[in-house]
Amino acid sequence: MMKYYCKRFLWLLVLNFMMFNDEYQYNNKLCVLAAPTDGFVQVSLSQSNFQLQKPYDQARQNRYSNSNGVERFWVYSNDKPFKQGSPTKPRTEMRISGYDYTSGVWQFEGNFYVPSGTTGACIMQVFGAANQATTLQLRVYDGDLKVYRSQVVASNIYNRWFKLNVIHDVGNSRLTIFIDNSQKVVVGGKGASNFYFKYGVYAQDGSSNYMESRWSGIKVFKKN
Template structure:
């Protein structure tokens, strides 16, 4: 299995020799041995946990629909931000509200779909990081799509050829150990150190335009959204 945060050579040899629990911490490592939700307890979601963010100057139904269990979200590159006083990029996103955390091991699961043509958009993220004040990075994980490939921010490719098909996405965050892992269709595709502590972390999915190189129209669809926590 590829470990995108490590290079070939000595470090790779160590990974092959040492148990995953020693390298990454037992909580996240245990998930890699089977289904990513093994050992987790589902946290039931209520309608109030699904909070929508969209351009502040348009009605919700012009950027969002919910039909047959599918949340469809779209945005244009020249849309306004979600708040009149925000200078962020345009977005239409679901923010998992009421389940903010600063400790423990948490997991997001959802089935996503990105139509061909959407590019340069974050489709899922773990919001919160200690480095945002100095670097402008305010999320521990951003899963973006560029030309059909899912990437960690605009860097490492974590899954290729993802247009026009449903995929299962799991994001695990061990806030105590400072580790994150991402799974696509039940397979681990990315593991990395988190970006430090934050007062509050939370999960999001939808479309949020990247700072540059984004398409004019961006869309993603989500269903079967679930939250889990390790006891």
């Protein structure tokens, strides 16, 4: 009788393990399928695709560095604009060139870090819109990442690394924002234009005197 119960107990253990393993694999597969980049193809980026915009009177190394794959952007609220005569606020931004688009579904991916104290600064843009300069700006205000000044995408972001994915579906006039592979915000587009991605730091109203963001792992994808 004891042998019978021992065998039955062992069989139940094996059965439970098999069920757990199947469920784990199934859930794992679901997680993989839900990745923001599923169905997209990564485009090739070289150094020529990255164009730095900085205060026109400053040398590159005075507002930008790249060490061990981490790009650091910083700017001051009293800096000059990126070109003489421009009415825009100070910035140190990277403009991704060579992949401007007017249609299709495109995606930006990058890891970002914002040190405490930076506020009133845009750290990522989808440039281009029908009646204004941008379709999307992701700004930092008092430690929160927001769509312009309204919807909160992520809170308490200071001094931490995050993975950002932004999908722009031009045909459906929709932008979807992910933080660490989790969908956070969906917003509407702002009309037809020639679009491109930018990242770095760009002063906005109410900015701190010093603004900084750091980036790594920049990628661009296009949907098949």
